[in-house]
Amino acid sequence: MFRHPIYTALCMATCGYLLWSNARGWTPFYFAKQQAVRAMGGPRFFHK
Amino acid sequence: MRSYDCPSCGATLHFESSIAVSAVCAFCRSLVVRRDLDVETLGSLAQLPPDLSPLQIGTTGTLGGRGFRLAGRLRWQWAGGSWTEWFAEFAGGEGYGWLGESQGFYMLTTSTEVSDLQAVDQLEAGQQLNIAGRNWTVIDIKTATCVGGEGELPEAVSQGKARLAADLQGSGGAFASLEAVEDGAEFFVGRYARFADLNFGNLRAVPGWSPGAEGKRLEGVTTSFSCPNCAAPVELRAAGLTMSAVCGSCGTIIDTSDQRHQILETAKLRLSADRLDIPIGRRGTFRGTEYEVIGFVRRKDSYSTWSEYLLFNPWRGFDWLVTWGGHWSFVERMLQPPNEQGNAVSDGSRSFRLFARYEAAVSSALGEFYWQTSTSERTHVADYIAPPYVISKETYPDLAEVTWSRGEYVSGKEIERSFGLEDLQEPSGVYLNQPNPYRQKWSTLRLPLIAAIILLVALQLFFAATSPTREVFSGNYLFRKTDGERVLATDPFDLKGTGRVVVESDAAVANNWIGFDLALVDEATGKRFEQDIELEYYYGRDSDGSWSEGKPKDVASIGDVPPGRYRLVITSSADPNVTEMPFNIRVRSGGLFWSNFWMTLGLLLIFPLWNFFRAHSFEHERWSDSDFSP
Numbered sequence: 170m171f172r173h174p175i176y177t178a179l180c181m182a183t184c185g186y187l188l189w190s191n192a193r194g195w196t197p198f199y200f201a202k203q204q205a206v207r208a209m210g211g212p213r214f215f216h217k
Numbered sequence: 218m219r220s221y222d223c224p225s226c227g228a229t230l231h232f233e234s235s236i237a238v239s240a241v242c243a244f245c246r247s248l249v250v251r252r253d254l255d256v257e258t259l260g261s262l263a264q265l266p267p268d269l270s271p272l273q274i275g276t277t278g279t280l281g282g283r284g285f286r287l288a289g290r291l292r293w294q295w296a297g298g299s300w301t302e303w304f305a306e307f308a309g310g311e312g313y314g315w316l317g318e319s320q321g322f323y324m325l326t327t328s329t330e331v332s333d334l335q336a337v338d339q340l341e342a343g344q345q346l347n348i349a350g351r352n353w354t355v356i357d358i359k360t361a362t363c364v365g366g367e368g369e370l371p372e373a374v375s376q377g378k379a380r381l382a383a384d385l386q387g388s389g390g391a392f393a394s395l396e397a398v399e400d401g402a403e404f405f406v407g408r409y410a411r412f413a414d415l416n417f418g419n420l421r422a423v424p425g426w427s428p429g430a431e432g433k434r435l436e437g438v439t440t441s442f443s444c445p446n447c448a449a450p451v452e453l454r455a456a457g458l459t460m461s462a463v464c465g466s467c468g469t470i471i472d473t474s475d476q477r478h479q480i481l482e483t484a485k486l487r488l489s490a491d492r493l494d495i496p497i498g499r500r501g502t503f504r505g506t507e508y509e510v511i512g513f514v515r516r517k518d519s520y521s522t523w524s525e526y527l528l529f530n531p532w533r534g535f536d537w538l539v540t541w542g543g544h545w546s547f548v549e550r551m552l553q554p555p556n557e558q559g560n561a562v563s564d565g566s567r568s569f570r571l572f573a574r575y576e577a578a579v580s581s582a583l584g585e586f587y588w589q590t591s592t593s594e595r596t597h598v599a600d601y602i603a604p605p606y607v608i609s610k611e612t613y614p615d616l617a618e619v620t621w622s623r624g625e626y627v628s629g630k631e632i633e634r635s636f637g638l639e640d641l642q643e644p645s646g647v648y649l650n651q652p653n654p655y656r657q658k659w660s661t662l663r664l665p666l667i668a669a670i671i672l673l674v675a676l677q678l679f680f681a682a683t684s685p686t687r688e689v690f691s692g693n694y695l696f697r698k699t700d701g702e703r704v705l706a707t708d709p710f711d712l713k714g715t716g717r718v719v720v721e722s723d724a725a726v727a728n729n730w731i732g733f734d735l736a737l738v739d740e741a742t743g744k745r746f747e748q749d750i751e752l753e754y755y756y757g758r759d760s761d762g763s764w765s766e767g768k769p770k771d772v773a774s775i776g777d778v779p780p781g782r783y784r785l786v787i788t789s790s791a792d793p794n795v796t797e798m799p800f801n802i803r804v805r806s807g808g809l810f811w812s813n814f815w816m817t818l819g820l821l822l823i824f825p826l827w828n829f830f831r832a833h834s835f836e837h838e839r840w841s842d843s844d845f846s847p
Contacts, residue, residue: 173658
């Protein structure tokens with residue numbers, strides 16, 4: 170298992186991330202969207 | 218032990234063996250045959266040239282629990298080489314056998330009575346035989362001549378006696394020989410053995426190889442003679458065991474099977490020694506065995522040229538290092554032929570697939586060889602691969618001989634370390650038995666990948682089971698155009714624990730739309746979490762029938778919301794044609810973002826998938842050089 174230390178570390182990191190993100194209800198997609206909304210200066214999205 | 222006076226020279230002859238009927242006088246070389254109490258001379262046998270065999274008269278050994286002692290030997294020579302047969306007297310007066318010594322491996326056989334044997338001169342190399350219930354493959358048919366002998370012998374063999382014999386190979390390392398005799402054939406059966414299998418004792422010190430008095434190996438001992446063509450010195454490093462040498466000065470092939478050193482071919486294989494990766498005469502310890510490089514052959518077929526280095530060790534025999542394009546393989550003779558099944562062979566532990574069939578010829582050579590090399594030498598070769606191994610079947614049509622050898626891929630770095638070399642060519646391209654590094658990588662990637670996937674699935678299932686969503690708020694509202702862009706705030710609701718919040722909305726949209734900008738606001742801190750929902754639903758009918766698009770309800774998720782008392786601030790807008798539209802809002806907390814699971818799974822699979830495609834590409838490149846690509 171440890172013949173690929175970087176990949177093994179990646180495996181451990183992904184499991185750790187899933188544990189953390191599920192516990193906090195966090196997702197990068199919402200985080201990115203919120204940052205984008207703020208960058209555009211307000212909560213409004215573009216409606217038709 | 219009985220002693221006699223040699224009828225020729227009067228020297229005392231000792232018969233230590235009770236079976237031996239003849240002995241070679243060590244002084245006058247007469248072949249003395251004993252008959253009851255008397256002895257007589259039947260010609261003479263030439264003295265054998267000094268060689269590097271570790272065996273001598275008096276050497277003892279055991280094979281399969283059967284002890285023996287070597288009492289004498291004969292040297293047989295054929296058009297392409299020679300070998301030694303030792304008279305092995307079994308312990309306890311249990312008869313005798315012959316221990317063949319050739320190219321560093323051994324065949325111990327005893328005569329066995331079998332009726333209805335096939336005539337030897339009607340056999341062909343490669344032919345399958347069944348003798349006494351066992352299957353055999355004919356690997357070699359040759360007429361050999363006795364060129365000398367020494368010690369005691371169980372029969373009287375005269376100098377120059379010719380005999381026709383076929384060598385047979387069976388399963389499990391079995392070896393047999395069918396020898397033509399006056400009234401048919403005689404069958405000798407036994408098995409192949411390596412030096413280490415025979416538990417030899419009372420061996421002789423091998424000049425240049427055995428530790429000296431100080432326990433150190435002597436420097437390599439060479440035998441020199443002058444090239445009969447150009448008079449340049451030619452050195453032999455395995456004198457007595459090699460059959461030909463190539464003059465390093467003029468390229469003439471010289472017969473080294475005896476002391477006459479006659480020319481076999483004139484100045485055709487000229488090759489400059491400085492073009493060799495490993496110099497002739499270089500010694501090195503490769504995988505625990507000390508070898509000396511004694512010969513070099515460059516071979517070619519219709520497509521490419523490759524190089525073969527002949528390695529020698531007196532106790533191990535001859536092995537090869539084969540190189541092409543910076544790739545190396547260590548090749549040894551197989552004492553047990555693999556099983557052939559169509560375009561595949563099996564050595565019992567793995568299956569090898571046919572990779573190439575070709576005819577190989579010698580283009581240049583240097584050093585010495587255990588056969589009589591020639592520029593007209595043609596070999597039909599079939600290579601079967603199971604990287605890092607390769608099995609080669611070599612058929613010599615001119616010699617009625619088939620040999621099998623097995624090679625293993627070796628890194629250039631290991632060759633450099635073993636033979637004290639520097640800067641060997643880096644490998645280029647993909648070689649037929651080069652291990653696929655991506656397949657090797659997969660074998661080590663597999664465990665962490667599977668472990669991580671199992672852990673990811675377990676974690677996700679655990680959270681899915683322990684994080685249900687629950688409703689924390691719901692309300693019904695009405696959008697009125699006259700209110701303009703209406704902003705409303707829901708009643709406050711509590712969120713317990715940091716987590717995910719889902720806002721669900723539905724409205725009676727019909728060929729129009731309504732949109733909500735949502736802000737989840739923490740009453741205590743004023744922190745806002747924004748999202749938006751847009752509901753639209755259009756439908757109608759055209760020439761293709763009825764159609765619809767959009768949907769009247771949707772959800773929006775908000776992540777990482779800390780616990781607290783919140784209100785949802787809703788800013789709504791709608792299609793200009795809408796004057797009023799009721800809509801519902803529900804807020805739920807808990808649940809999982811499955812995007813995290815799929816994202817981590819994808820992340821884990823990127824490297825293995827990349828590795829898989831590289832492995833496939835590597836195999837594609839390997840087999841692109843083959844006419845038998847699967």
